[in-house]
Amino acid sequence: MGEGIVLALLKQRARVVVTSRSEAKLKELQTACRDVGTGELIPLVGDLSHEASARDLQNRLYAIFREIDVAVASLGSWWQGSPLTSVDMLVWERILQDNLTSHFLALKILVPLLSPKTGCYVHINSFSAEQSLPQAGPMAMAAAAQKSMILTLAEELQTTGIRVFELILGPVKTRQRARTGNARPDWYSSEEIGDHVAGLLTGTSKETVHHLLRKR
Numbered sequence: 001m002g003e004g005i006v007l008a009l010l011k012q013r014a015r016v017v018v019t020s021r022s023e024a025k026l027k028e029l030q031t032a033c034r035d036v037g038t039g040e041l042i043p044l045v046g047d048l049s050h051e052a053s054a055r056d057l058q059n060r061l062y063a064i065f066r067e068i069d070v071a072v073a074s075l076g077s078w079w080q081g082s083p084l085t086s087v088d089m090l091v092w093e094r095i096l097q098d099n100l101t102s103h104f105l106a107l108k109i110l111v112p113l114l115s116p117k118t119g120c121y122v123h124i125n126s127f128s129a130e131q132s133l134p135q136a137g138p139m140a141m142a143a144a145a146q147k148s149m150i151l152t153l154a155e156e157l158q159t160t161g162i163r164v165f166e167l168i169l170g171p172v173k174t175r176q177r178a179r180t181g182n183a184r185p186d187w188y189s190s191e192e193i194g195d196h197v198a199g200l201l202t203g204t205s206k207e208t209v210h211h212l213l214r215k216r
Contacts, residue, residue: 004190
């Protein structure tokens with residue numbers, strides 16, 4: 001899904017820094033974006049799972065840009081496997097680390113880098129933030145906490161001029177899902193998600209929460 005957002009921003013002639021713990025995934029993204037022809041993609045290996053590595057990433061971003069116009073938080077992983085009473089504690093801790101702590105660290109290091117008065121913070125979340133799913137309780141709780149965190153951030157930044165957007169997404173037709181046939185026609189594609197993000201950034205919307213669940 002992040003690929004669609006990157007493509008949309010590159011088409012807007014943006015300089016886009018993409019961070020990942022996986023150098024292989026960054027190279028795959030570069031390959032997917034090589035035909036865009038506008039903007040600049042800057043891959044950066046980084047880790048948001050722990051504060052020390054997150055601070056290192058913040059310092060490297062500051063060294064390159066001093067400040068940034070937009071931060072898009074599209075991170076985390078999916079899990080669905082056990083009822084709440086059977087969730088292993090190690091699984092619980094990993095899910096919270098990947099799907100809550102990492103989002104907290106992302107806003108903690110990225111918001112201070114945003115351009116004063118004109119910056120934007122875009123948070124990508126799942127419909128599980130508002131709809132519980134059987135055997136995916138920890139994911140739903142993490143997503144609901146993410147939404148609460150972003151709404152709080154929006155209130156705290158209200159007087160600064162920095163805009164905050166929370167995108168609640170349904171299932172997304174990613175390139176991989178489309179290739180394997182594991183997608184439905186009424187799902188939004190990664191590219192459509194990316195175009196919506198670009199529209200928010202170039203538009204004047206003051207609404208914090210936006211829903212892209214299914215096409216009608």
